Amino acid sequence: MARRSLQLKEKELATAVTVLFLLGVLLGFLCLKLITVIAGGEKVQVDEEYLKRIAEVVPGFDLYLYTVWTKLKNMFLYFLLALTWLNLPYTAFLLLRQGFLLGYLLTCLLPQYQIKGLWIVFSYYFPQFLVAVPLWSFCFMIAWHAWKEQNSLEYDADRVLSLHKFKLLHLSGKRFLWIMAACFAESALEVWIGTFFLQKAMEVM
Numbered sequence: 001m002a003r004r005s006l007q008l009k010e011k012e013l014a015t016a017v018t019v020l021f022l023l024g025v026l027l028g029f030l031c032l033k034l035i036t037v038i039a040g041g042e043k044v045q046v047d048e049e050y051l052k053r054i055a056e057v058v059p060g061f062d063l064y065l066y067t068v069w070t071k072l073k074n075m076f077l078y079f080l081l082a083l084t085w086l087n088l089p090y091t092a093f094l095l096l097r098q099g100f101l102l103g104y105l106l107t108c109l110l111p112q113y114q115i116k117g118l119w120i121v122f123s124y125y126f127p128q129f130l131v132a133v134p135l136w137s138f139c140f141m142i143a144w145h146a147w148k149e150q151n152s153l154e155y156d157a158d159r160v161l162s163l164h165k166f167k168l169l170h171l172s173g174k175r176f177l178w179i180m181a182a183c184f185a186e187s188a189l190e191v192w193i194g195t196f197f198l199q200k201a202m203e204v205m
Contacts, residue, residue: 024099055202082143123197
């Protein structure tokens with residue numbers, strides 16, 4: 001019975017994550033359409049020179065370390081906020097923001113470049129998403145269970161952060177190392193593999 005209850009909770013989380021992400025994609029689409037209406041029906045054109053400058057970036061170890069540091073910092077911030085009342089609001093914000101960026105980018109590129117625009121987005125994001133999707137799904141699950149446990153326990157509301165709350169995340173040494181390794185792998189896929197495929201996509205254009 002307990003196992004079935006856990007499966008239902010995880011299914012509930014997966015549904016909420018999917019809905020929020022798709023809502024963000026829709027908001028990105030609507031935002032660009034609204035900008036087009038405000039601009040008097042004039043289509044928003046993609047700056048090709050900007051895309052070329054992105055494609056001309058030479059991947060290096062310094063850029064890789066910076067990317068790793070950014071991802072680790074974002075992960076630390078997420079788990080820190082997961083122990084406060086901002087747990088679910090911040091998770092919803094991350095999903096809406098990522099969906100919004102993807103929706104806005106696709107709506108901006110597809111009318112101008114058609115299938116090539118889809119290839120540009122896919123070529124850069126797909127490699128890193130191979131690690132980012134399972135990584136963040138795992139983190140969302142940890143924060144979700146921490147929120148469930150926190151609501152089922154009595155605690156001092158004045159102590160927003162306390163040591164006993166960190167135990168709610170169940171971040172064992174093995175999990176911590178796995179998350180760090182995933183951040184290093186995602187950064188490598190973004191800096192080298194994603195950039196490589198993006199450059200190939202730009203050559204096709």
